[in-house]
Amino acid sequence: MINVIAAVSTVVVASGEGAEEMPSVLAVPIDELIIGIIAFLVVFGGLAKFALPSIKKTLEDRTNAIEGGIERATAAEAEAKDLLEQYRAQLAQAREEASAIRTQAQADRSALIEEARGEARVAAAQVTAAGEAQLAADRSQATAALTRQVGELAVTLAGKVVGQSLTDDARVRSTVDEFLNDLERQAAS
Amino acid sequence: MSTEVVVASGGLDCHLMSGCGFPAPGAEIFQFDAVFTFTIGTLEFHITKITLLLLLCVILILAFFSYAFRKPKLVPRGAQNVGEMGYLFIRDGIAREAMGKEGDKFVPFLFSFFFLVWLSNFMGIVPFAQIPVTSIFAIPVAFALIVYVTWVPIGIYKQGFFGFFKNMMFPPGVPKVMYVLLAPLEFMSNIIVRPATHAIRLFANMFAGHLLIASFSVAAFYLISASVVGIIGSAASFVVAIALTGFEVLIQALQAYIFTLLAAVYIGGALHAEH
């Protein structure tokens, strides 16, 4: 075991001697350290002062622009929706109006028809009534005339019959015939 | 991998049959000589390839994003589109996810971190750069340090000095006896292990990934020789190196994301007392 360590330590010594002229890999020369820090500070200062503020602003502007665009689009959409609603309302109103007008017209028409029909019925009734009255008057007139004539005729016939012998059948018969002929002549005249 | 590494490892003539051993790349491929140095006060600054690449990353990020966002339009196109995707990813995917609406304030911070770390990592597969900047330990340490000195003061400011440590060390819903064990552990875990692992995670992943690609690239070069094993092995190593490069792209982005998300989670935890 000791020999192992001894062997290793020989190696260590050997390589240690070899590496003596060369600084360790982990050496930190103060000048390189300072240069590194300065390099970063220059980059940081340059970017933070000149390059990055402008791009930050641009990105914010873009965000605003996009948000503004979205807002505008939303507004336009709302407006369009409003218009559509309005239009729809108007359309519905117009439809309602049209249907109301139609209903009204229908009502008017039936009223008119009803009225006309009523008038016609009244007129017809009047005509009928007048006709019937005329007819009744004519009939009563005719009846009166006929009654009078029949009475007269009967009187005449009776006179004629009485004026002649009632026993003679042939005479009676001829008298009646004569009467009838007279009657016919009278009707013809 | 670049010939630089190969030369550094074993030389151009080092092949399978030429008698030299496999020149496995080690930590030395992460060492770079200073291109030039200057001194401020008593501190000597070594400008190396790493430093220059980091500078390049900084310039590229600033150039790209100031170009992309120079005149932002409401309707994005081209570079602005790409930049915006990045911004929204950080804001919605990291900041808001970890901190809620409050996270919006930290978006520039996290944004800078994500893209700087990502591009630094990405340098590992850019031709001629071919070293992840973050595979040099000082760079992730610098980044993690910035995060550390951000969330600790925020926590102290928001929760009060004692409240901050109390919330950290005495999480609710635990039997009282456990606090003997838990309090020091939580303190260690939050104050020491957290920033350390934050830096080391990024560093170790980039370091290991780069070393892996380097190893297979060196192997592909080393195995070129007039033998069946050499040809097949070389081709296989080359294919693996390419595949690993593709895998690294994924790891680089993932590590940048994890680094940034952890930064956001730490700051978010400091903003609100836990639970």
Next chain:
Amino acid sequence: MSLLAEVTGSLGSIGYGLAAIGPGVGIGIIFGMGVQAIARQPEAYGVIRQNMILGFALTEALALIGFVAPFVFGV
């Protein structure tokens, strides 16, 4: 005492290999459970992912300490 076995090479690598076992299992469990949770409640994806990454970070810390220890304490 005769030499029974000899370890040559980097002890640091071996140490890291040992240190990676636990976190390897742990990370597997975390992501497995995370995926299960997401599959059951896709609407909670954000919260689950965040906690998943947090658990992953805490677990991986152990492997990272194993990675660093050889550099800190010598190979």
